[in-house]
Amino acid sequence: GAVVSQHPSWVICKSGTSVKIECRSLDFQATTMFWYRQFPKQSLMLMATSNEGSKATYEQGVEKDKFLINHASLTLSTLTVTSAHPEDSSFYICSAGGDGFNNSPLHFGNGTRLTVT
Amino acid sequence: DAKTTQPTSMDCAEGRAANLPCNHSTISGNEYVYWYRQIHSQGPQYIIHGLKNNETNEMASLIITEDRKSSTLILPHATLRDTAVYYCIVRVGSSNTGKLIFGQGTTLQVKP
Numbered sequence: 001g002a003v004v005s006q007h008p009s010w011v012i013c014k015s016g017t018s019v020k021i022e023c024r025s026l027d028f029q030a031t032t033m034f035w036y037r038q039f040p041k042q043s044l045m046l047m048a049t050s051n052e053g054s055k056a057t058y059e060q061g062v063e064k065d066k067f068l069i070n071h072a073s074l075t076l077s078t079l080t081v082t083s084a085h086p087e088d089s090s091f092y093i094c095s096a097g098g099d100g101f102n103n104s105p106l107h108f109g110n111g112t113r114l115t116v117t
Numbered sequence: 118d119a120k121t122t123q124p125t126s127m128d129c130a131e132g133r134a135a136n137l138p139c140n141h142s143t144i145s146g147n148e149y150v151y152w153y154r155q156i157h158s159q160g161p162q163y164i165i166h167g168l169k170n171n172e173t174n175e176m177a178s179l180i181i182t183e184d185r186k187s188s189t190l191i192l193p194h195a196t197l198r199d200t201a202v203y204y205c206i207v208r209v210g211s212s213n214t215g216k217l218i219f220g221q222g223t224t225l226q227v228k229p
Binding site for chain 2: 031032034036043045093105
């Protein structure tokens with residue numbers, strides 16, 4: 001089945017620094033990838049839709065200058081949390097789809113746990 | 118906002134069928150119903166999806182009512198490893214770019 005890989009699986013950074021998270025589709029080409037954030041005991045919240053070769057579309061309330069998304073190829077999207085603060089500590093998850101068929105399911109990475117100290 | 122409502126939690130005995138209900142009364146004609154589950158600290162795992170016909174795969178069965186306003190996910194023989202949060206999602210849009218908006222899901226506890 002389709003595999004989506006995220007790296008790193010966990011990261012600890014100091015307040016004020018930036019962190020980059022990678023999301024790769026390993027065995028298919030993903031024209032669209034999605035980024036989510038999940039706080040403890042809460043559901044996944046969609047942050048943005050990442051389209052290959054174009055600017056990402058952000059959900060309402062998500063700061064595009066803080067969460068930089070790049071989707072430079074059909075197999076890689078990156079999320080950079082800039083000037084991270086403790087309140088950015090969360091579980092970040094990406095998903096990707098696109099085996100060419102309408103309504104093919106989206107597949108999720110295993111998430112990246114970010115802790116900002 | 119999520120277009121589905123699910124019970125907050127359910128229990129199921131190991132080896133028995135787990136039937137997880139979902140209401141999606143505002144679903145549009147071309148919107149699919151998707152089911153995912155999330156085991157603690159992992160990414161969501163795809164289970165099954167459907168439009169209007171019942172669907173079955175190696176993991177589960179999906180029963181969609183004729184008016185499409187509700188559906189039921191059936192795990193035929195639940196095991197302890199099926200303990201997870203189950204999300205019923207109406208996918209926005211009908212193409213590969215359609216996004217998934219997660220609600221609160223149902224926490225299924227499978228008990229020995």
